[in-house]
Amino acid sequence: SQKIEQNSEALNIQEGKTATLTCNYTNYSPAYLQWYRQDPGRGPVFLLLIRENEKEKRKERLKVTFDTTLKQSLFHITASQPADSATYLCALVGGANNLFFGTGTRLTVIP
Amino acid sequence: GAVVSQHPSWVICKSGTSVKIECRSLDFQATTMFWYRQFPKQSLMLMATSNEGSKATYEQGVEKDKFLINHASLTLSTLTVTSAHPEDSSFYICSASSIAGDRGYTFGSGTRLTVV
Numbered sequence: 001s002q003k004i005e006q007n008s009e010a011l012n013i014q015e016g017k018t019a020t021l022t023c024n025y026t027n028y029s030p031a032y033l034q035w036y037r038q039d040p041g042r043g044p045v046f047l048l049l050i051r052e053n054e055k056e057k058r059k060e061r062l063k064v065t066f067d068t069t070l071k072q073s074l075f076h077i078t079a080s081q082p083a084d085s086a087t088y089l090c091a092l093v094g095g096a097n098n099l100f101f102g103t104g105t106r107l108t109v110i111p
Numbered sequence: 112g113a114v115v116s117q118h119p120s121w122v123i124c125k126s127g128t129s130v131k132i133e134c135r136s137l138d139f140q141a142t143t144m145f146w147y148r149q150f151p152k153q154s155l156m157l158m159a160t161s162n163e164g165s166k167a168t169y170e171q172g173v174e175k176d177k178f179l180i181n182h183a184s185l186t187l188s189t190l191t192v193t194s195a196h197p198e199d200s201s202f203y204i205c206s207a208s209s210i211a212g213d214r215g216y217t218f219g220s221g222t223r224l225t226v227v
Contacts, residue, residue: 046215
């Protein structure tokens with residue numbers, strides 16, 4: 001069955017540095033991949049979508065890469081701020097257009 | 112745009128009773144809505160896909176008789192947890208896919224269910 005793993009459960013970085021989160025998947029060939037942010041006690045909020053024919057996508061301080069050969073996506077937050085502290089989830093769309101989530105990475109940006 | 116409203120945000124119920132959770136798309140029509148469950152410090156697990164006017168499709172391991180899903184209109188889907196037990200206590204989140212393209216999926220704010 002398909003598996004979506006995010007490299008670390010938790011990541012702590014210093015304010016101003018770049019946070020890099022990894023998402024790996026197996027047994028799947030997604031047409032696109034999505035990244036979401038989830039704050040405690042809230043539903044996920046959509047951040048970025050990258051298609052299989054796109055190598056990189058940017059939105060303000062966010063950058064996503066997608067390597068379909070490695071079956072991996074990297075999510076970068078540059079010039080990180082304490083307000084970026086949250087759980088970040090990658091997600092793939094299934095055959096019924098349903099969304100399957102990765103294990104999540106809890107990011108803490110230390111002032 | 113693309114707002115999904117979920118109600119209630121939290122509920123406490125007694126073991127053996129049923130609880131209904133509503134999910135509404137406020138400014139768009141959602142032919143398909145999705146229901147997720149999330150346990151503490153875990154990711155979201157898809158429970159079922161709800162299609163307007165037809166039966167929901169449940170993921171493996173999810174009891175359809177326990178988690179009743181109704182999607183009677185293009186803007187409303189409901190999840191009823193029947194005969195709730197303490198192990199059903201969890202965070203339930205609904206989602207709807209809005210316009211295709213780069214907008215992603217829109218999620219409700221979630222319902223914290225506690226069964227005592």
